[in-house]
Amino acid sequence: MNPLRELLREHAAIRALTARFEFEATLGETQGAIDGEAVGRLLHFFEHELDGHHQEKEERILLPRLVAHARGRELDLVLHLGQDHARQRAVLAHLANQLESASWGEPNSLRVLAREARRFVRLQQQHSRWEQHEIFSLARRWLTPDDERAIASDFRRLDEARGGSVWDAACALAAWLDQRRAFVPAMPV
Ligand SMILES: [Fe+2]
Numbered sequence: 345m346n347p348l349r350e351l352l353r354e355h356a357a358i359r360a361l362t363a364r365f366e367f368e369a370t371l372g373e374t375q376g377a378i379d380g381e382a383v384g385r386l387l388h389f390f391e392h393e394l395d396g397h398h399q400e401k402e403e404r405i406l407l408p409r410l411v412a413h414a415r416g417r418e419l420d421l422v423l424h425l426g427q428d429h430a431r432q433r434a435v436l437a438h439l440a441n442q443l444e445s446a447s448w449g450e451p452n453s454l455r456v457l458a459r460e461a462r463r464f465v466r467l468q469q470q471h472s473r474w475e476q477h478e479i480f481s482l483a484r485r486w487l488t489p490d491d492e493r494a495i496a497s498d499f500r501r502l503d504e505a506r507g508g509s510v511w512d513a514a515c516a517l518a519a520w521l522d523q524r525r526a527f528v529p530a531m532p533v
């Protein structure tokens with residue numbers, strides 16, 4: 345698959361799971377409890393498949409090839425990618441701490457978890473839109489067919505090293521959530 349089309353497909357899968365995450369992580373506000381396993385699995389996906397896999401493709405494979413073409417303002421724009429990823433990583437770490445606090449019955453942690461989940465979802469969706477609008481547009485202008493073949497091959501190697509694709513991991517988690525929601529109402533953390 346063309347590497348930009350693959351990243352776009354991953355964005356769609358990630359966007360669908362961020363919506364599920366916002367729903368699950370804010371249930372504490374209306375029901376006084378969340379399904380801790382569902383929120384934990386979603387956070388694990390964001391840490392390992394969004395940050396550790398999708399963003400690794402962007403930072404370690406796509407970014408160096410764009411930097412090789414970029415000059416001036418475009419170079420600043422391309423380098424902003426890594427800074428935005430670092431900001432999301434910090435919010436994810438904070439969310440994981442809040443989930444752990446909630447599991448120990450820490451007062452206010454469900455409220456903070458809900459607030460930070462909304463913040464993460466907003467940041468993530470803005471980030472994907474920005475990438476598609478700015479970064480992928482530059483990539484379409486700059487990348488040669490040879491660049492695209494090399495990137496696609498590096499993407500395949502990373503997928504193999506990680507035991508599967510981001511898309512497959514997202515589909516498996518969505519199926520698990522569907523099944524869980526069909527049988528399990530909101531549970532305490
Ligand atoms: Fe990204």
Ligand SMILES: [Fe+2]
Nearest residue numbers: 355402472475
């Ligand atoms: Fe992305």
